[in-house]
Amino acid sequence: MTRWILPAATLLLVALSLPFVLHAAGLGWSGMWADLSDTSRIFHADAPLANTAIAAHMILGAALTLAAPVQALPVVRNRLPGVHRRAGYVIALAAVLTGAGGLAYIAARGTVGGWWMSLWFAIYGVAMIVAATQVIYHALDKNMARHRAWAVRLVVLAVASFLYRVHYGLWYAATGGAASNEAFTGAFDRINVVAFFVPYLLLAELYLRRRGPRRNPARRATVRKA
Ligand code: HEM
Known part of the structure; x- marks a missing residue:
C-alpha cells in the first residue's frame, strides 16, 4: 500500500506543474524567435545571447520539470x-543545459533581485549541473545506490522551479504579498530564493538516510567493511 504513495504523489506533482510547464515552454519558445523586450523584463533588446540562453533554459527546464x-x-x-536508460541521458543533458543557460544569463545580465537572488540562483544552477553529471557518472560506474541517491537530488532540483512559484502563490494567497515587491528584495523574496530548493534537498537527504542499509547497497557495503 505505502509503496504507491510516492508514485501517486509524484504523478500529482507532475499534473499540478503542468500550467507552469506550459507557461515556461511558451515563454521560452516565443522569446527564442521574437523580440519580447517590450513585454517581458527577462528579455532585452540589446542582449541576443542572454535572451537565447534564458529562452533555451525555459524550454529545456519545462521538459525537465515533467x-x-x-x-x-x-x-x-x-x-x-531501455527507455529509462536512453531517457536518462536526454534528461541529464537537459538538466546541464538548463543550469548552464540560467548561469549564462546571470553572468550576462544578473537577476531582477540583485546579488542575493543571483547568488542563490547560481548555486541552484551549479547544483543542478553537479546532480545531473553525478547521476550519469554513477550509472556508468554501475554504482546503483549512488546513482539513485543523485537521481533523487536531481528530481528535487528539477521540480524546485515549480515549487518556487507554488511558494509565491501560497504566500500571496495567505498574505496578499506581504514582504514581497516587484524588485524581489522583500524579506519573503529573499527567503524564497533559498527556500525553494535547500530545505527540499535536506529532506531528500533525510529520506535517503532513513531508507537505511537494507535498501541502500552502497551503505550496506560500507557497514560490512566497518
Ligand atoms: C528546472 C526547470 C526550470 C524552469 C522550468 C525554469 C523556468 C523559468 C521561467 C519560466 C523563467 C521566467 C520567469 C517567469 O516567468 O517566472 C525563468 C527565469 C529565470 N531562471 Fe529558470 N527555470 C528552471 C531552472 C533554472 C535553473 C536551474 C536556473 C539556474 C541557473 C535558472 C535561472 C533562472 C534565472 C536567472 C531567471 C531570470 C530571473 C530574473 O531575473 O527574474 N532557472 N526560469
Whole structure:
C-alpha cells in the first residue's frame, strides 16, 4: 500500500506543474524567435545571447520539470529499463543545459533581485549541473545506490522551479504579498530564493538516510567493511 504513495504523489506533482510547464515552454519558445523586450523584463533588446540562453533554459527546464519525476517512477525504472536508460541521458543533458543557460544569463545580465537572488540562483544552477553529471557518472560506474541517491537530488532540483512559484502563490494567497515587491528584495523574496530548493534537498537527504542499509547497497557495503 505505502509503496504507491510516492508514485501517486509524484504523478500529482507532475499534473499540478503542468500550467507552469506550459507557461515556461511558451515563454521560452516565443522569446527564442521574437523580440519580447517590450513585454517581458527577462528579455532585452540589446542582449541576443542572454535572451537565447534564458529562452533555451525555459524550454529545456519545462521538459525537465515533467520528465525527471516521471523517469523516477518505479514502473519506468523497473519495467522499461531501455527507455529509462536512453531517457536518462536526454534528461541529464537537459538538466546541464538548463543550469548552464540560467548561469549564462546571470553572468550576462544578473537577476531582477540583485546579488542575493543571483547568488542563490547560481548555486541552484551549479547544483543542478553537479546532480545531473553525478547521476550519469554513477550509472556508468554501475554504482546503483549512488546513482539513485543523485537521481533523487536531481528530481528535487528539477521540480524546485515549480515549487518556487507554488511558494509565491501560497504566500500571496495567505498574505496578499506581504514582504514581497516587484524588485524581489522583500524579506519573503529573499527567503524564497533559498527556500525553494535547500530545505527540499535536506529532506531528500533525510529520506535517503532513513531508507537505511537494507535498501541502500552502497551503505550496506560500507557497514560490512566497518
Ligand atoms: C528546472 C526547470 C526550470 C524552469 C522550468 C525554469 C523556468 C523559468 C521561467 C519560466 C523563467 C521566467 C520567469 C517567469 O516567468 O517566472 C525563468 C527565469 C529565470 N531562471 Fe529558470 N527555470 C528552471 C531552472 C533554472 C535553473 C536551474 C536556473 C539556474 C541557473 C535558472 C535561472 C533562472 C534565472 C536567472 C531567471 C531570470 C530571473 C530574473 O531575473 O527574474 N532557472 N526560469
